Amino acid sequence: MTTGSRGLEASERSPAKSRAEGPESQAADGTTAPTPAVAVDDLHKRFGTGPDAVTAVDGVSFEVDPGSVVGLLGPNGAGKTTLIKSILGMVVPDRGAVRIKGIDAREAPRxxxxxxxxxxxxxxxxxxxxxxxxxxRYFATISGVDPASVADRHERLLDRLDIADKADEPVRNLSRGMKSKVSLASVLAGGAEVVFLDEPTLGLDVESARTFQAEIRRLAAETGLTVILSSHDMGVVETVCDRVIVVSAGEIVADDTVDGLLRQGDAHTVELTSPAFDRGLLATLRDRVEVTAVDRLDRGARIEVTTDTEGLYALMATLRDQDVSLSRVRTVERDLSDVLVDLTTAEGA
Structure with a gap:
């Protein structure tokens, strides 16, 4: 990390570019598995004492493979920020271990x-x-890298993030969006193998956000960069992340691929439109399924229903028995935001 705002102070960084690697791990089949880029084991952090104490991180464990992009999601107050800062050494956990490239961060932080x-x-x-x-150049230098040796990388970053024409401008003269791009470029300037990005697209316009997403995927694929990313922009998470970890009330409540999370559960949401949807029929339907929205029309209504597979079959049977003619049926696809709300609400977040 490069400044106090990014974690350890620059003076606490190892000045050497060569870095001691931790041991490789042994897989169940006896083969040698790559050392996780990040390994978190039973991390706990509690603030305060007595009845007013707050448990921010409660027994969190996970591993991140080298070259992967992992999303860390959860509602405000879920413990994400404390978890990230505990991993980075900015907050001292009460117990648990963090290993970066196999190196224990408490025993050998530098x-x-x-x-x-x-x-x-x-x-x-x-x-x-x-x-x-x-x-x-500065952030490359305090990362232990000769800036001249990565000049081509810097030019590529400036070009890809569309700030090459501002390269010789003081950062204070730039817009908020431009400053966000400079921050991203500075994080990537020294060639760190693991980067943590908290709301990295905040302040970026749509095109700049897309450029950032493409660059992160390219770096992960071509250089083995490992990224742990926290964002409220589900579009960014769905686009760049190989895997998503969901945190609620200080605990991990889900850990899966984006597709895996979207397939969780047996809930279906269907939008139905019919001129036959009057108050009486709607009352009957509400007794059988969850009617989540009603939009009354000049004739009838458009309703949204959420139910499982058996409930969907029962709903259609009821409509058939009532001789209801449907003018439109549309399946409403759940997105990552819906899944996040379901997971964290279920956990009492």
């Missing part, structure tokens, strides 16, 4: 965090008196 960089929401990640290019 060696572990030499692999890591981060951009946290609300943090001032760059030096506004320096130019854009100077920021990239």
């Amino acid at each position: 060696a572990a965090y030499a692999h890591v960089d981060a951009m946290l929401e609300g943090a001032r990640n760059d030096y506004w008196r320096l130019t854009v290019r100077e920021n990239l």
Whole structure:
């Protein structure tokens, strides 16, 4: 990490570029498995004492493979920020272990965090008196990298993030969106193997956000960059993440691919339109299924129903028995936001 706002102070960083690797792990079949880029084991963090104490992180464990992009999601107050800061060493956990590239972050913090960089929401990640290019060179330098050796990477980042024409401008003169791009570029400037990004597209326009997503996927595929990303923008998460970890009330409540999360459960949402939907029929339907929305029309209504497979069969049987003619049927696809709400509400978040 490169500045106090990104984790450890620069003075706490290892100045050497060569980094000690942790041991490889042994797979169940006896083969050698790659060392996880990040391994979190039974992490706990509690603030305060007595009846007013708050448990922010409650026994969290997970591993992240090298070269993967993992989304860390949850509602406000779920414990995501405390979890990220505990992993980064900015908050000292009460118990549990964090390993970066196999290195115990508590026993050897300088060696572990030499692999890591981060951009946290609300943090001032760059030096506004320096130019854009100077920021990239500075953050590469304190990461232990000769900036001249990565000049081509810096030019590519400037070009891909569409800030090349601002490269020699002081950051303080740039717009909020441009400053966000500079922060992203600075995080990637030193060639860290693991990066944590908290709301990385905040302040970016649509085109810039798409550019960021493409660059993250490219870096993960071509360089093995490992990314742990927290965002409220489900579009970004669905586009770039190989896997999603959902946190609620300090615990992991789901850990799956995006497709796996979208397939969870047996709930179906269907939009039905019919001129026969009057008050009496709607009351009958409400006794049988969950009617989540009603839009009354000049003749009849358009309703939205959420139910499982058996409930859907029963609904259609009821409509057939009532001799209801449907003018339109549309399946409403659940998105990641719906899944997140269901998971965290179920856990009492």
